[in-house]
Amino acid sequence: xxxxxxxxxxxxxxxxxxxxxxxxxxxxxxxxxxxxxxxxxxxxxxxxxxxxxxxxxxxxxxxxxxxxxxxxxxxxxxxxxxxxxxxxxxxxxxxxxxxxxxxxxxxxxxxxxxxxxxxxxxxxxxxxxxxxxxxxxxxxxxxxxxxxxxxxxxxxxxxxxxxxxxxxxxxxxxxxxxxxxxx
Numbered sequence: 702x703x704x705x706x707x708x709x710x711x712x713x714x715x716x717x718x719x720x721x722x723x724x725x726x727x728x729x730x731x732x733x734x735x736x737x738x739x740x741x742x743x744x745x746x747x748x749x750x751x752x753x754x755x756x757x758x759x760x761x762x763x764x765x766x767x768x769x770x771x772x773x774x775x776x777x778x779x780x781x782x783x784x785x786x787x788x789x790x791x792x793x794x795x796x797x798x799x800x801x802x803x804x805x806x807x808x809x810x811x812x813x814x815x816x817x818x819x820x821x822x823x824x825x826x827x828x829x830x831x832x833x834x835x836x837x838x839x840x841x842x843x844x845x846x847x848x849x850x851x852x853x854x855x856x857x858x859x860x861x862x863x864x865x866x867x868x869x870x871x872x873x874x875x876x877x878x879x880x881x882x883x884x
Contacts, residue, residue: 702732702792703834704871706823709738709771710840711878718878722838723779725882727796734797734830735782736823737775739767747815761813765803768819772800788829799826816860824865824873834872836881843877 705726711719719737726733739746746763749755776784776798783794786802801822811817811825820837827835839857847855849863852875866873 702734702830702832703836704734704736704823704827704830704832706736706819706835706837707738708837708839709740709743709819711738711838712740713840718840718882719775720778721882722878723775723782725884727779727781729884730795732795734785734791734799734826734832735775736799736819736826737768737771738819739764740771742767742770743818757815758813760815761817762803764818765801765806768822769800772798788826791826791830801826812861814861817865818859820858821861821865824862824869827871828865828869832871834874835866835869837873837875838878838881839875840878843875843880845880847875849873849875 707719707722711722723735726735743764746760746767750760772784776782782796782798784800785791785797786800787805791797791799809825823837824835837858841857843857849866852858853860853863858875
């Protein structure tokens with residue numbers, strides 16, 4: 702089982718690369734759990750927090766709801782994928798889209814911080830389901846062989862990604878969307 706994280710920025714491109722990625726994953730017929738970034742839904746949470754100054758716990762839970770919205774929307778376009786909320790349900794189907802459960806993440810000790818985005822959450826999930834690999838797909842250019850610390854400094858992955866992957870028993874690959882679609 703692999704985990705493929707599709708960044709919310711993939712919605713911003715003219716050709717909606719997130720749809721091409723899901724179609725590609727479906728054709729590969731490889732057991733996969735997809736983690737979707739919150740995209741515009743999460744950006745709305747950031748803007749609302751700036752305006753209303755609510756705490757990071759509320760913002761974190763609202764951002765998780767944004768990921769759930771994205772998961773529900775994408776599953777409606779790709780019915781071959783099953784929505785899974787609990788990490789334990791992710792093994793029940795060969796193709797799944799993770800709709801993260803707030804209580805499960807809180808119980809798992811995932812910090813409520815903007816330093817932990819869907820990048821780190823995909824690494825957390827990969828660990829929980831004992832995935833063989835984690836592929837993080839980005840809209841930006843990613844230099845092959847770049848160190849994770851460099852990718853954090855460049856803002857390609859979130860600040861806690863290195864922490865969440867430091868003891869990974871799975872392969873971690875961060876790819877540009879075009880490279881992923883060539884696989």
